[in-house]
Amino acid sequence: MLLFTPGPTPVPESIRLAMAEPTLHHRTPEFEAIFEETRKELFKLFNTDEVIMLATSGTGAMEAAVINLCHTTLLNINAGKFGERFGKIAKAHGLGSVELKYEWDTPASVEDVLKALKKTPSIDAIAIQISESAGGLRHPVEEIAKAVKAVRPEIMIIADGITAIGVEKIDVSHLDAVLAGSQKALMLPPGLAILGLSNAAIAKVGEGKGYYLNLASEIKNQKKNTTAYTAATTLTIGLGAILKEIANDGGLEKLYTETAARAVATRGALEAIGLHSYPSSPAKSMTTIDDENASEIHTILKNDYEVNVAGGQDHLKGKIFRINQMGLIKIYESAWVVNAVELALAKLDRRVYDGRANKVFNELYFAEMAK
Ligand SMILES: *Cc1c(COP(=O)(O)O)cnc(C)c1O
Numbered sequence: 001m002l003l004f005t006p007g008p009t010p011v012p013e014s015i016r017l018a019m020a021e022p023t024l025h026h027r028t029p030e031f032e033a034i035f036e037e038t039r040k041e042l043f044k045l046f047n048t049d050e051v052i053m054l055a056t057s058g059t060g061a062m063e064a065a066v067i068n069l070c071h072t073t074l075l076n077i078n079a080g081k082f083g084e085r086f087g088k089i090a091k092a093h094g095l096g097s098v099e100l101k102y103e104w105d106t107p108a109s110v111e112d113v114l115k116a117l118k119k120t121p122s123i124d125a126i127a128i129q130i131s132e133s134a135g136g137l138r139h140p141v142e143e144i145a146k147a148v149k150a151v152r153p154e155i156m157i158i159a160d161g162i163t164a165i166g167v168e169k170i171d172v173s174h175l176d177a178v179l180a181g182s183q184k185a186l187m188l189p190p191g192l193a194i195l196g197l198s199n200a201a202i203a204k205v206g207e208g209k210g211y212y213l214n215l216a217s218e219i220k221n222q223k224k225n226t227t228a229y230t231a232a233t234t235l236t237i238g239l240g241a242i243l244k245e246i247a248n249d250g251g252l253e254k255l256y257t258e259t260a261a262r263a264v265a266t267r268g269a270l271e272a273i274g275l276h277s278y279p280s281s282p283a284k285s286m287t288t289i290d291d292e293n294a295s296e297i298h299t300i301l302k303n304d305y306e307v308n309v310a311g312g313q314d315h316l317k318g319k320i321f322r323i324n325q326m327g328l329i330k331i332y333e334s335a336w337v338v339n340a341v342e343l344a345l346a347k348l349d350r351r352v353y354d355g356r357a358n359k360v361f362n363e364l365y366f367a368e369m370a371k
Contacts, residue, residue, distance in 0.1 A: 001302075002333055005310040006133055006163060006286035006324040007184040011238075015187065018241035019234050026233050032225040038236055039225065041243035045165065045252065046180075047172050048196030052218045053239075055232035058162045058181030061193035062127075063089050064213035065177040068205045069156040070095055070125035075116055077108045077127070080134025081313055082160060086127035096122055104135035104316060105290075107281040110147045117152060125156040130164035133184075134313060136288030136322055137279040145174035156204060163285040165194075167326055168256050176201035182235055185285065185326040187242055192235040249328065260284050261368035262334050263325045269338040269361035273345060278320050287323040294321045297344045304347070305340035335361050 003010045024031045042051040054060055062082075066074060066089045073096030076086035090097040098120050100112055108128060117123055126148060130141045145157040156176040164170060165178060166185030172178055178196040182188035195215070197205075208216025217228040246255055263284040267277050270289055278290040291297065294311065295318040301307040312320035323337060338357040346353035 001306045001308055002337065003308050004324045004333075004337055005308060006136070006322050006326060007181075008190060009184060009187050009324055009327045011187055011189060012242070012245065012328060014245060015238050015242050019238045021237065024233050024237075026227065026231040031231070031233060034237055034240055035227075035231065036225040038240035038243065039222070041240060041247070042194060042196075045243065046178055046194070046196030047170075048175075048178060049199045050197040050202055050219060052195045052197065052215060052222055053227070053231070053236060054193045054195065054213070054218065055191065055227075055230070055235075056193050056213075057190055058160075058179065058184070058193050059085065060213065061162075061179040061181065061195050062086060062160060064210070064215055065158045065179060065195060066090055066095070066125070066127060067093055067209045067213060068215040069158060069177055069201055072096055072124045073098060073120060073122040075100065075113070075120070075123045075126045077113075077129070077139065078102065079106060079108065079137055079139070080104045080129070080132040082129050082134060082162075083127075083132055086158070086160075096120075098123060104132070105137060105279045107137060107139045108144060110140070110144050113144050114147060114151065117148065117155070123155065125158055127158040127160070129160040129162075130170060131161070131167065131283035131285045133163045133286065133322075135279050135316065135320070136283050136286040138281045138283040140281075142171045142174065149174045156201060163283065163326060165196075166255070167259055167283075167285045169252070172196065172198075176204075182239065186239065187327040188235055188238045192232045192239060246328070255328070257369070259325055261365050262329060262331070263287060264368050265361045265365035266323060266325065266334060266338055268364040269357040270341060272360040273342050273351060273357045275341070285324075285326050287325060288320055289323075290316075290320045293348055293350070294319050296348060297321055297341065300344040300347055301340050305336075305343060307337050307340045309337075331365065
């Protein structure tokens, strides 16, 4: 079965083997050396002033960012389940909460954000997804952050990059916290989250808030290559290994180029067989198709063609399917996925199979790679 859900993503065999080593104690020079190496690679991936690893799923990093960087009112952009979650976190901690809501195919706009800031002057942090995984949507986060910093430089910008870090190069110049999670673009099992922080964010963290998710204690410890509490040792080893593997496989630029080419080729191939791409501004992390037969296609892919894609949630349940583009994916696997979608359409009597999806996929992919 090919796992093509936009998280969890498949863990490469070499990484599974790297994580099969005997358990290390976390307070040892041996582990601290691994931690230091992994941190070094993370700085190259994030390009932020600081990076912090937390033993939690991605939501833990969202909560850590909100409680440490928002002291009065959070503005959250809700164009899907993950954006909505930021608002729920703010409310759970008794913070003020203002939400900008969009349909799940629609990116946030700079004007709306600036208007919201004018209306509620107490807003001191903005939380937004770079790639909102609910609909495979790319928000113009860098543009929004730049515009916000031009008028209110003290406002913290929290960018959820859980399906963006490791997918494309992000301009972090105006971002204060950038979040990643192990089980998405980083190709690891779930359980490790990473925060990239700006110096302004570190200043705002001050003494920190919360207990387990207190970023002040983590910053202090992780600068010394250790953690406040027990580190996720096995996942840290896996993270170091995958980042080294990416570096040895041509580096981040090659990974970004291939990911972008796969995203373009997959979308083009599926459009060529009459399907429709859902988001008006598609993220490179996944390809999202809205279709009246979405749930049948999803089932046929799994039962007949050994392809596991993801469906939709909430009001998009049964209305979309999402194909992963994150990670080191073999090109022949992606070609099979679009071919399997065409076969599924033929089964549903939607078209006569002629191999068009596979052909267009290859044409577009190699044209992108030749650019
Ligand atoms: C998966 C995901 C999360 C949540 O991560 P968990 O690991 O499930 O807690 C947050 N944001 C985005 C954009 C995601 O795709």
